[in-house]
Amino acid sequence: MDGRGLDLGGGSSNGYSARPISVQTYRDACARLTGQIFGDGSLYAFGPDTKAPPPLGETFAWGIYAGETLIGWSFSHQKDEHTVYMADTGILPEHQGRGLYTRLLPQMLDTFQTAGYTLVQSHHRATNNAVIIPKLRAGFLIQGLNLYEGGLNVALTLGLNDTYRGAMHVRSGFQAASGEVARRLGLPSTLQPKSPVPESVPLPGGQGDDTDLGGGYVLRRVAYETYYDIYTQLEAAVYSSVSLNWSTPPHLEPPAYPRYTWLIGFENEVVGWHYSRQWDARTAYMVNTALLPAHRGRGLYSRVLPPVLAALEAEGYDLVRSHHHATNNAVLVPKLRAGFRLQGIQVDDHGVMAVLMLSFGTLYRDYMDVRSGLKQPVGEVARALGLETP
Missing domain, CATH: 3.40.630.30 (Gcn5-related N-acetyltransferase (GNAT))
Incomplete structure (x- = not known):
């Protein structure tokens, strides 16, 4: 995505688009719209801040627009030398359910990969299928659950290379370790046996109608x-x-x-x-x-x-x-x-x-x-x- 933004559909004049915005613009939008977007949730109310926030490192902020009206955002920042963290995405309720997040997500991931990151991480309420499903379809993998001030969160991680994804399949028991994945995990390489070609099994009679x-x-x-x-x-x-x-x-x-x-x-x-x-x-x-x-x-x-x-x-x-x-x-x-x-x-x-x-x-x-x-x-x-x- 370049400085001109991304067309998210709906026509050229009153349609949807995403454009890079400053961190301050993102923060101003949060202050103005967060109650409308996340107002039904339950979040622990801390007292006054006692410590200054840590530095964010590299940041990525996009505004989501309907025509010229800002109706949402996505904000990400560097977490460590390998990882970018997708911290916050919000879209006003009347514009949800139109595939905006699904169409924006690949563009953000391309930006992170171009910037040199290996991993992309995010956390979402564990029952928020509207966000979890497009993330899993984009290749994110479930890596855990944590109980925090906002409730129960699912941790998702996307490996921007095949080796990390393969390592997670080995960790979960879904696949055996082999090749470069095995080397990086310090495990012996095991060739994945080919599934035998089964003899055809006739479909037997059943109980009731098919x-x-x-x-x-x-x-x-x-x-x-x-x-x-x-x-x-x-x-x-x-x-x-x-x-x-x-x-x-x-x-x-x-x-x-x-x-x-x-x-x-x-x-x-x-x-x-x-x-x-x-x-x-x-x-x-x-x-x-x-x-x-x-x-x-x-x-x-x-x-x-x-x-x-x-x-x-x-x-x-x-x-x-x-x-x-x-x-x-x-x-x-x-x-x-x-x-x-x-x-x-x-x-x-x-x-x-x-x-x-x-x-x-x-x-x-x-x-x-x-x-x-x-x-x-x-x-x-x-x-x-x-x-x-x-």
Whole structure:
């Protein structure tokens, strides 16, 4: 982006644009508009400043305009010798939901890379999917959660080179270390084994009518035993992640719980599956979804989610929980777009996992926003938390 700014769409005269602005202009806009943009959030009120702020280093400030009217901003500054920190982006509510942030983001990232940075970091309220989704689609990876004066934040980092991104996949257990990534991590290089080409598995009969997923694909409800038999046949062709290899089998049998299983079919062959089970009295757990490599990148996961979620809701669940490698954006993005919210990071047998939760009702959804600090408690959620204003 040069000094003339960037066209963000909507026509030349009254459309949207982004232009470089001074830090003072950015601060003046914050003072004037912050209440309108972030007024519903919950932020701890510190007392008077006792220390001068540290120097910012290199700064990057852009104003977002509708015609000639400033309606938002984005401000970033140098954090260290490798990192630029995207500190603050705000757009007036009446101009949100129009893709402005998504169109501005690539231009900012190009500017940071040209300036010589290796990493781009940002923090966002953990339930603010409107910002988290475009960040993940741009290649940012979830790197943690922290509880701070504004609530619960998710930390995101973008590596402006492939090596750092690869290192994060190794850290999460999503991929094995190899080549330059392994060298930089001080790990032995392991060639990623090629997934075996599976023999075709005929699509067995199901329970009830199929769901048409479009493009010749169907979703078919089946018995758990049918699913599990096919899962064991095709598992090696689907997964390339690095899980803990226990030296002994489990000593206990798994607890009994209701299970819900589907197969994904194409031309009368199995190309994927989904397995969910009960987690607790209110919650279903989406255990496992997989597609054979040749059928990925076609939007199938996004098309499988609605009928599976509808079936779980019909079973009486209030919530749906799932876990995914924290760097597996190909799954995290469609889950967040479907309404799931990030609720945690955990380490288990499979690696560093992001915990997601979907609420079918508004109460728990509002509760998550209150806990993250994104919204103030009002109405039903305020009553449920005992925080009603007298």
